[in-house]
Amino acid sequence: MFIEPTQRRESPHLRTGWIEVISGSMFSGKTEELIRRLNRARIARLKVAIFKPAIDTRYHDQNIVSHNSLAIHSTPVQKAGQIPALAEGFDVVGIDEAQFFDAEIADVCTKLANQGQRVIVAGLDMDFAGKPFGCMPQLMAIAEYVTKVHAICVVCGDMAHHSFRLLPSQERVLLGETDNYEARCRRCFVLGNDAGSKEWVYVDDK
Numbered sequence: 047m048f049i050e051p052t053q054r055r056e057s058p059h060l061r062t063g064w065i066e067v068i069s070g071s072m073f074s075g076k077t078e079e080l081i082r083r084l085n086r087a088r089i090a091r092l093k094v095a096i097f098k099p100a101i102d103t104r105y106h107d108q109n110i111v112s113h114n115s116l117a118i119h120s121t122p123v124q125k126a127g128q129i130p131a132l133a134e135g136f137d138v139v140g141i142d143e144a145q146f147f148d149a150e151i152a153d154v155c156t157k158l159a160n161q162g163q164r165v166i167v168a169g170l171d172m173d174f175a176g177k178p179f180g181c182m183p184q185l186m187a188i189a190e191y192v193t194k195v196h197a198i199c200v201v202c203g204d205m206a207h208h209s210f211r212l213l214p215s216q217e218r219v220l221l222g223e224t225d226n227y228e229a230r231c232r233r234c235f236v237l238g239n240d241a242g243s244k245e246w247v248y249v250d251d252k
């Protein structure tokens with residue numbers, strides 16, 4: 047578990063901010079972990095602002111929602127450049143689905159952190175082809191803290207770090223969940239359709 051640094055309580059302009067990145071494949075728990083950190087910041091009575099790209103309407107047009115139905119209210123924005131004005135006066139800034147933001151997102155996160163805000167960014171490290179996704183490599187490079195989370199391969203049960211697309215589309219952006227994607231380990235990802243595809247069945251402990 048990530049041990050959160052303590053945020054000093056003076057005005058944001060008198061304290062040091064930082065950037066945290068939570069990254070991994072689909073179903074790896076990025077959103078869960080983002081919501082956990084943001085809820086803890088709220089419990090600490092810090093002012094929390096949360097953003098997501100407006101394109102991400104998968105589960106809800108406003109809320110950030112995890113695959114296991116945790117939810118937190120957010121402000122959808124069209125462009126990264128809109129975030130600084132909207133985040134003014136907040137101690138902590140959460141951003142989900144960062145891979146969909148334009149290249150300005152890295153400068154935006156730097157600006158917020160330099161102003162003393164704690165910035166927590168979650169996003170996919172790789173696309174369906176196993177290629178680094180958009181701005182994520184840059185965000186991981188400039189962050190003080192990077193947490194890589196992993197899913198479970200739905201084919202074999204090993205640790206998964208790939209998002210395997212079940213449709214033939216080669217478009218980079220294709221929203222979806224278990225209808226369109228599976229979490230897969232390296233081996234089952236490389237095997238592709240030859241690895242087969244199984245609905246994950248939880249083993250009964252009894």
Ligand SMILES: Nc1ncnc2c1ncn2[C@@H]1O[C@H](COP(=O)(O)OP(=O)(O)O)[C@@H](O)[C@H]1O
Nearest residue numbers: 072073074075076077078112113114197198229
């Ligand atoms: N293959 C899988 N591996 C791990 N968790 C899964 C898998 N499929 C569904 N889940 C569920 O997804 C949850 C994580 O969802 P979420 O935080 O939205 O992930 P992410 O944002 O990384 O896509 C897990 O707690 C679990 O309930």
Ligand SMILES: Cc1cn([C@H]2C[C@H](O)[C@@H](COP(=O)(O)O)O2)c(=O)[nH]c1=O
Nearest residue numbers: 071072073173174209218219220221222
């Ligand atoms: C791999 C991959 C994913 N997407 C889309 C699919 C989902 O809508 C999001 C990822 O959401 P999650 O919170 O990480 O589960 O991204 C895409 O558009 N292109 C891809 O290659």
Ligand SMILES: [Zn+2]
Nearest residue numbers: 199202231234
């Ligand atoms: Zn596997």
